Amino acid sequence: MIEIDLARSSVRGLNERLHRLAPGTNEHYWRVLNPNGAHAIAVGITEPIHVEIKGHVGYYCAGMNAAATIVVDGHAGTGLAENIMSGLVRVNGNASQSAAASGRGGLVVVQGDASARCGISMKGVSIVVGGSAGHMSAFMGQAGTLVVCGDAGHDLGDSIYEAEIYVAGSVASLGADCVEKEMTQADIQRVAALLDRAAIATKATCFRHYGSARRLYNFHIDHAAEY
């Protein structure tokens, strides 16, 4: 276990060391102390290492992550794991807006609540929110899966493409072109598998399924009011 105390060293120094790791490194376990809300902690990692961050983090923690497992024991600021490519990012607290924005792969778990625009323009990432998600979550979601165990705010899935959304609680409102869909056995299995990977104990059968009506895929005058 390599321990980095950000009270005594810089984010720059931490990221530089993480980026210098060679493929197959044996420096596998990292612990970061006293993050104190600093921004851009553990961004751009490319190796399958394990990073524990003991405290709250600022913007863009674990941004562009590939392969690594990053666990935040605290709350996370804006843009948690934005553009994640693969690996796992877990926050054992709440996450601010735009969590997993544009994520292309991997799994992002927010144990508590996620704020607005969770999963905005998601492109393949899987997201599990243990609590509730704010307004415009999965806005323009292109691919991937958003699972919300609590409630979802207004305009869920606005202008959504092919992302899939599952919500256990209430939905304040659906955004343009987002509709409720049938919860099939395959959907239940998909949600159950994600809940299992996220280690969140909620029954997959109590979710409802939302996705694109695909009415806005091509410009048409009859849908002008929705643009």
Add this chain to the structure above:
Amino acid sequence: MTAPPLRHSAAFSREVIAEIERAADEGLYQIRGFGTLRRLPSFDDLVLLGASISRYPLEGYRERSATNVTLGTRFAQKPIELKIPITISGMSFGALGGNAKRALGRGASAVGTSTTTGDGGMSEEERAESTILVYQVLPSRYGFDPSHLRACEAIEIVIGQGAKPGGGGMLLGQKITERVAQMRTLPAGIDQRSACRHPDWTGPDDLTIKIQELREATDWEKPVFVKIGSARPRYDVQLAVKAGADVIVLDGMQGGTGATQDVFIEHAGIPTLPALRQAVEALQELGQHRKVQLIISGGIRSGADVAKALAMGADAVSIGTAALIALGCNRRIHVEDYHALGTEPGACHHCHTGRCPVGITTQDPVLESRLEVKEGARRVRNFLTVLTMEAQTLARACGKSHLHNLEPEDLAALTVEAAAMAGVPLVGTDWIPGRNAY
């Protein structure tokens, strides 16, 4: 007795009547490519004064007028060095075909300058051909890949473009082929609407942190450009500088686009001429002129435009439409295909259709095969060389041993409007409207 001449309304001209009829018929705004078609104040309204008794000129074929420019000297560990101050602007693979991206890259690299990716990510073609490649971070984040971020020479955060400041990209379904769709994680054949706002930041304070993240992800090596459409350049430039930009890319109203609403192209933003002056003044106010480099784009067509832009204070220019025209855009070949689009060579702005008669703005393999990469690269290289030599000709005539030694004092304006916008005197006077108590 002959019939009196017919009178036509100025307000409801034939073009206006035709557009109203089209709108009533189709029920959808007009979408097109290219840039503004209207006459705007431009670099044509300025002249360079040249040397005489009070200034020494340089010998045209003997004395050097250097052209190199370094971009990203503020914070980046590895600034980029261009041999000429003319770059190729961001144009997406998707809007452009692979052969066009390849030819632009090869032509630009031959003269030591950069090309830029675009909405949709980095294509293999352009990475292979461009020695210096600027990787755009756009609101859509289509195809954004951190490995590409690490593979580029500079990063450009796109906030807007001159053709549509405040608007996102657009690529109609006929250009969303399987490959384009896969790169953008979209269903093939849809009319793609790019976001106009970034998904993970809002406002200048967030932008500061976003730039920090990009620098951290790339170990502070690469210059970070911030590209803005010309709307309020005085404020936007200063906010971008405050946010930590190494380079500002300012795209004027004459900048082109692959597709957007005609009303957007013609009625939003301000022309390149006043935008450039305001941007330079904004940098000067902060004491950052020549420290944060300024690239201006939007309607740059000739070496004269390059020289005038640099004289007004730009460090470099960027070209898009002119580079495509050098490649063959609007060339008088395959005329029947222009006619099929309802247009003709010289008036084509049908990039959005994907049926580009010369094989540039298309994903159709048959059409694209009309653009031969080697010949296209030769034409791009030639054009960039001519622009550079023309700018050098004018710089030498003004007595400048480097293009960057051109200055506003070398300029005069042919119209009152251009004098006010560019902040240089009206020819034959010392008058700059808006200054000196006038």
